Amino acid sequence: MASGMMVAGKWITRENEQNQSGEFHEIPTTFRDRVSTDGSSGFKAEVGRYHLYVSLACPWAHRTLIMRELKGLNDVISVSIVDPIMSDKGWMFSQAPGAIPDLVNHAQYLQDIYLKANPNYTGRVTVPVLWDKQTQTIVNNESREIMRMFDVEFACLATHKIDLYPRHLQQQIDETIDAIYLPINAGVYRAGFATKQAAYEQAVSELFENLDRWETILSQQHYLCGEQLTVADICMFVTLYRFDCVYYGHFKCNLRRILDYPNLWNYLKDLYQIPEFKATCNLDHIKRGYYMSMTDINPNRIVPKGPIIDFDERSDRHRFGKP
Numbered sequence: 001m002a003s004g005m006m007v008a009g010k011w012i013t014r015e016n017e018q019n020q021s022g023e024f025h026e027i028p029t030t031f032r033d034r035v036s037t038d039g040s041s042g043f044k045a046e047v048g049r050y051h052l053y054v055s056l057a058c059p060w061a062h063r064t065l066i067m068r069e070l071k072g073l074n075d076v077i078s079v080s081i082v083d084p085i086m087s088d089k090g091w092m093f094s095q096a097p098g099a100i101p102d103l104v105n106h107a108q109y110l111q112d113i114y115l116k117a118n119p120n121y122t123g124r125v126t127v128p129v130l131w132d133k134q135t136q137t138i139v140n141n142e143s144r145e146i147m148r149m150f151d152v153e154f155a156c157l158a159t160h161k162i163d164l165y166p167r168h169l170q171q172q173i174d175e176t177i178d179a180i181y182l183p184i185n186a187g188v189y190r191a192g193f194a195t196k197q198a199a200y201e202q203a204v205s206e207l208f209e210n211l212d213r214w215e216t217i218l219s220q221q222h223y224l225c226g227e228q229l230t231v232a233d234i235c236m237f238v239t240l241y242r243f244d245c246v247y248y249g250h251f252k253c254n255l256r257r258i259l260d261y262p263n264l265w266n267y268l269k270d271l272y273q274i275p276e277f278k279a280t281c282n283l284d285h286i287k288r289g290y291y292m293s294m295t296d297i298n299p300n301r302i303v304p305k306g307p308i309i310d311f312d313e314r315s316d317r318h319r320f321g322k323p
């Protein structure tokens, strides 16, 4: 997706992440500290201390925003939203509709934040980023860990007492998040960024086999881990929400649309209609973010007008009762 990365604190145009077989591989993130309720990790959960940098286009960042909304942490953790279109220096702050400039560090580019945390930084400059205003550093830039921190470590400061990682389901939730990651969440990218036919076909086959499997599971239960909404559903939602508008066309994931799966489609609408989910959804940022930033696969940067999808249409998930 990106145009470049940092090497020893310098921005360079990045080599593609495909290997010899044309398969796409993610480079792992590097800031892996942790906020804790009691501060024993060196980063205590406190009101106003942390800032979250996100892109509304990015599904990984989207997960953390949903968690922040669902927990009622909006007054505890401040947020900046980058411009939807990636610049040739990576993510950029702007006054674009739906964007929120960096009022904490007054940076122009997200790379400035990484450099502030580590002037010799080597790696990708990705969202989400959780920034500590007190020690002036990045605590963590891995969405799954940030979600967990918001849910568990910030629970004492949260205004909504919802538990999205309940103790009795933890193992099942972790297994579910792992199970959907490679074939579904990353699977769409593996298909979209494949540079060899075989790599593309492999990714698409695995993706749809897994969507078929979850379609069956969701015909029998309300959520991925049973009758309770959990963090695993947030992980699934961010991919399903982008699917028909972006992944189907732009990433060639076109065996079926989510609209063609009765259970996945109703599950998606059901989640979207939860106000805290809806508040984080911005199809304009998503469509322009993907179609205009990824010029390798869409060189003319044309953003399609459609499809027309009514995410507000009534969902049939009430048949499982109230959550």
Ligand SMILES: N[C@@H](CCC(=O)N[C@@H](CS)C(=O)NCC(=O)O)C(=O)O
Binding pocket: 001, 002, 003, 004, 005, 029, 057, 058, 059, 060, 061, 090, 124, 125, 126, 127, 128, 141, 142, 143, 144
């Ligand atoms: N493992 C990371 C992945 C985050 C990620 O890949 N973010 C993308 C946007 S969707 C990004 O910022 N890419 C910029 C780049 O690779 O330079 C997470 O889950 O937090």
